[in-house]
Amino acid sequence: xxxxxxxxxxxxxxxxxxxxMTLDFEAMAVTHNLFRAASAVRNHLERNVLSESGLSWTAFxxxxxxxxxxxxxxxxxxxxxxxxxxxxxGVLSTLEKLDFAVRTRSPEDGRxxxxxLTDAGRALMEELFPAFNLQEVDLVSHVPVENRTELATxxxxxxxxxxxx
Amino acid sequence: xxxxxxxxxxxxxxxxxxxxMTLDFEAMAVTHNLFRAASAVRNHLERNVLSESGLSWTAFxxxxxxxxxxxxxxxxxxxxxxxxxxxxxGVLSTLEKLDFAVRTRSPEDGRxxxxxLTDAGRALMEELFPAFNLQEVDLVSHVPVENRTELATxxxxxxxxxxxx
DNA sequence: TTGAGATTGTTCGGGTACGAATAATATACA
DNA sequence: TGTATATTATTCGTACCCGAACAATCTCAA
Numbered sequence: 001x002x003x004x005x006x007x008x009x010x011x012x013x014x015x016x017x018x019x020x021m022t023l024d025f026e027a028m029a030v031t032h033n034l035f036r037a038a039s040a041v042r043n044h045l046e047r048n049v050l051s052e053s054g055l056s057w058t059a060f061x062x063x064x065x066x067x068x069x070x071x072x073x074x075x076x077x078x079x080x081x082x083x084x085x086x087x088x089x090g091v092l093s094t095l096e097k098l099d100f101a102v103r104t105r106s107p108e109d110g111r112x113x114x115x116x117l118t119d120a121g122r123a124l125m126e127e128l129f130p131a132f133n134l135q136e137v138d139l140v141s142h143v144p145v146e147n148r149t150e151l152a153t154x155x156x157x158x159x160x161x162x163x164x165x
Numbered sequence: 166x167x168x169x170x171x172x173x174x175x176x177x178x179x180x181x182x183x184x185x186m187t188l189d190f191e192a193m194a195v196t197h198n199l200f201r202a203a204s205a206v207r208n209h210l211e212r213n214v215l216s217e218s219g220l221s222w223t224a225f226x227x228x229x230x231x232x233x234x235x236x237x238x239x240x241x242x243x244x245x246x247x248x249x250x251x252x253x254x255g256v257l258s259t260l261e262k263l264d265f266a267v268r269t270r271s272p273e274d275g276r277x278x279x280x281x282l283t284d285a286g287r288a289l290m291e292e293l294f295p296a297f298n299l300q301e302v303d304l305v306s307h308v309p310v311e312n313r314t315e316l317a318t319x320x321x322x323x324x325x326x327x328x329x330x
Numbered sequence: 331t332t333g334a335g336a337t338t339g340t341t342c343g344g345g346t347a348c349g350a351a352t353a354a355t356a357t358a359c360a
Numbered sequence: 361t362g363t364a365t366a367t368t369a370t371t372c373g374t375a376c377c378c379g380a381a382c383a384a385t386c387t388c389a390a
Binding site: 017021035148 | 178183191194196204232291304305307312
């Protein structure tokens with residue numbers, strides 16, 4: 001998953017390609033590992049928890065957000081799920097086809113659409129979420145206990161940068 | 166980008182939904198922030214560096230990997246880029262159409278395909294990569310200097326879990 | 331040397347993923 | 361009252377994304 005080359009090898013190669021430029025390898029390592037970790041963890045959870053229920057990663061996240069905040073506007077679901085409105089439209093159509101979620105037009109504002117889970121959707125989440133969390137525990141088991149809170153904090157600091165812009 | 170709800174609110178809601186179950190909220194916070202950070206940083210870099218060159222995130226990563234290791238087998242490119250072989254086929258077709266990369270069949274092994282950059286591809290990377298790194302520096306500026314190496318290390322620990330499985 | 335098994339890249343089908351354009355609805359101001 | 365402006369979800373076009381099935385190629389033992 002990480003690839004066959006070490007970070008040191010990669011840095012040496014990059015230095016060679018850009019020996020005339022000043023680069024911040026530490027910043028590079030952080031973003032590089034951030035994406036490797038995210039995709040590795042995501043693929044792992046998709047294969048070990050989500051695949052049997054036929055749910056994609058994004059579909060699960062949307063279901064999760066809805067489960068917590070229902071009834072909730074699509075605008076909020078997209079924001080909380082970290083996807084665009086356009087993407088959400090497609091994912092919601094999938095979830096409606098699978099009979100896990102329902103769209104309702106808001107009575108107060110005709111532009112808004114509210115999302116709710118079906119009973120099947122709620123049942124699925126009650127079964128899936130604990131299994132999901134169990135895998136998450138496994139996943140972070142390689143990070144020393146005393147560092148986990150700090151890791152979450154630093155990740156949040158990364159997020160905070162993009163928010164202000 | 167983070168959404169309108171705080172982590173504390175979310176935890177309270179989740180507790181309410183699953184009050185009868187034991188959950189590890191710290192593990193949850195780590196993976197949650199991991200994905201938020203990855204997608205936030207990715208979107209930020211796509212908008213601020215990649216958009217003007219018409220390159221997608223994945224196309225850039227593939228180009229980057231090829232740039233460093235060329236000539237390189239597609240199998241390795243896929244592995245290093247963190248995408249599947251199937252996805253790479255499409256991305257490489259895009260890069261060939263844009264005249265940034267070239268596919269060559271390996272002389273020694275008829276199954277293998279080697280990837281190389283065109284002159285245009287190399288020129289693009291020499292221009293793009295420093296700009297990219299500059300943004301990366303900006304991105305990590307909110308993480309205290311003395312913690313950055315540790316952050317990279319912890320992310321690598323997350324990756325290491327999925328490798329063994 | 332031939333044929334079973336492994337490896338590699340592509341194709342296929344279905345589902346994200348985004349920005350831009352669009353249609354429907356609501357708001358504000360004249 | 362009406363009309364410009366803003367806000368919302370959807371549609372559209374293009375590109376990614378994966379697993380599974382596939383065809384081409386290589387390996388190695390009988």
